[in-house]
Amino acid sequence: MNLPDQMLVEMLSLGQRARAAAKAVRDASADQRTTALHAMARRLRDAAPAILTANAKDVDAARTSGKAESFIDRLALDAKRLEAIASGVEIVAAQPDPVGAVTADWTQPNGLRFQRVRTPIGVIGMIFESRPNVAADASALALRAGNTIILRGGADSAESVAAIVAAIRAALREANLPEDAVQVVETTDRAAVGLMLAGLGGAIDVIIPRGGKSLVARVQEEARVPVFAHLEGICHTYVHAGADAQKALDIALNGKMRRVSVCGATETLLIDQAVAAKLLPDIATALSNAGCELRGDDAARRLTPMNVADEDDWRTEYLAPIISIRVVAGIDEAIQHIAAYGSQHTESIVTEDQDAADKFLREVDSAIVLHNASTQFADGGEFGFGGEIGIATGRMHARGPVGAEQLTTFKYMVRGSGQTRP
């Protein structure tokens, strides 16, 4: 048997173990899953020395191979970051268990009673890159929703992920749940990702990718099972004619500059012609002073000095301290711009005009639409989901931050008294 065959056997066996564990995790009580999550948090804290030692190896290797500092920063753990990971697991433990929740309940004229009840999706395949915290966050959310998970991290974080998962699996055993509820793909062969995207012989119900554009492109191309995809976040802040000046400035500045590398960062500022002369210069100065490059259309550039925005700018997710600025005639043009150039991720309107706000929230077809709040709230933690396993930009099943509830599906329970169908 050559190496690829060996890998195939190992991968399929991994999938079978995940599927076998899924029934026990699904049928466990909510209390049992909660107990396991508390044990996970405790054991992650107890294993801090081992996890930090493993992480130091990953960081050394990354430095030796000349990785960029931004990469090292995503990879590196310290006591504080590890505590944040453990606390995150406790927040998930405190979330209501979604399994078994009744989301609809009705009775038909023939006496049949129908209930739609949340059930776990089953087996989640998580493909991520260098951030080791994803292993703990994703495992906790998967377990909260009664799922099992197969983790495939980047080779660069392999030692860290192995140490984190060892702590998690010990916690599962302690709670009398199968340790195979959380498994790691150990081979670094890229073919393993292909097997996961093909569903691992029917063992994987959904793939959740978290990573850069090349990973996303590969998933789009190869996946034969459902995917919670995260594409771009070309997010807009729209300053309406009825905006409060201070709120407009605060929300534009925070939306763009709080963190420029997150998917919920504002990339384009739209501002109504009626208030542009009054509000744009101050907003532009504040952004500029914070280190942001401004690129505007002709109307914006007549009001305040900035670079030229071309057609490509409206379609660009900068993930950098750059913002494109366009003056619009009014709310309809703003909504049209967002429909034409946006990525249906997150958009915010700043206005004191309730009708305009309602129209914007209703007509803009994005996963998250905000009124008088920063686009940077596009985050599962800020939604109260106790973290997120990712943000979905697709329209099916999950949309926006994916928390435990979005990791469930449902079934119909139907209770009768002997009914047959005429």
Next chain:
Amino acid sequence: MNLPDQMLVEMLSLGQRARAAAKAVRDASADQRTTALHAMARRLRDAAPAILTANAKDVDAARTSGKAESFIDRLALDAKRLEAIASGVEIVAAQPDPVGAVTADWTQPNGLRFQRVRTPIGVIGMIFESRPNVAADASALALRAGNTIILRGGADSAESVAAIVAAIRAALREANLPEDAVQVVETTDRAAVGLMLAGLGGAIDVIIPRGGKSLVARVQEEARVPVFAHLEGICHTYVHAGADAQKALDIALNGKMRRVSVCGATETLLIDQAVAAKLLPDIATALSNAGCELRGDDAARRLTPMNVADEDDWRTEYLAPIISIRVVAGIDEAIQHIAAYGSQHTESIVTEDQDAADKFLREVDSAIVLHNASTQFADGGEFGFGGEIGIATGRMHARGPVGAEQLTTFKYMVRGSGQTRP
């Protein structure tokens, strides 16, 4: 320009028109969609002569080409069937409009108010075979949920579908909605299906196939967009030790024999050892008298004469008057059998024991789990959905009968008062 290029241009243009129409249908009021649905029902009735003439052409062509009677039966319309189609559209018109329904509403400590609101999926691609009624049923449900639809029927029903869709588009115009909310792919080139499965240049949000195994296989293989797939319905009726004898007989007989060709038909009967000797002979006789072939395991064959069931029988969706019968030790073995051989479609337990019923409904991981009712209730109409666009056997987004509610997605509306993220 050669023919395939011409087809590509036409198909992409079809997709763009569907996408363009989607905003108007989405932003229309519920009343406007209801008005359009009532107009559809009326115009389908008014167009009865034209539709029946068109259908007669399809039926003649099918007869000439030697199609089987069962095929002709699926294809043929008469006044009664057409009235049933129009009535079905009226039932959908009477359904609550799901768009805008708030399914969750909470406020975070920072004062941000979150609402999860149902929104249309967008553009539905419907691929079906010979039943012309699907064109009307699917268009009505798509419109109820604020979607537009692209229909691709089989070449055999082309005249019928064209006549039905002409009536539907006239109704849309009458209600001031874009007629391109419902469109038909006119080319019979199979490559058109491939273009739809690839998403028609980003214009299609979800594919719903309704047809035989070769269509399903092609969709599974080629689809690059989400699919509400319908695979097999290997449905089980389980007679528990605590079953009422009369209910067991009625439910087994109805579950199998009411209509043997539907996906909710029972294919395997499981019966507890404790009651098999008492109940199985009568059930077997009733099935046999109704024209059903029996195939049993050794234990069943010791109790009543029948053919031998082999391993393949447990995995077979007969869609024919044949039933496989297995005697099980108890509820755990029944649940295990269903997990091992079932297709997670529809299963029923017959028992007067409430604990056993609850365990079965909780632990069996199928889209529909019933207690003391026939598996033939697996139908959107019976669920009160006013029809169904299909039954989904996948686990993502929609599961079981797909009505208007399952043709929606959601977005988060977030209302603030100037919040920025720390």
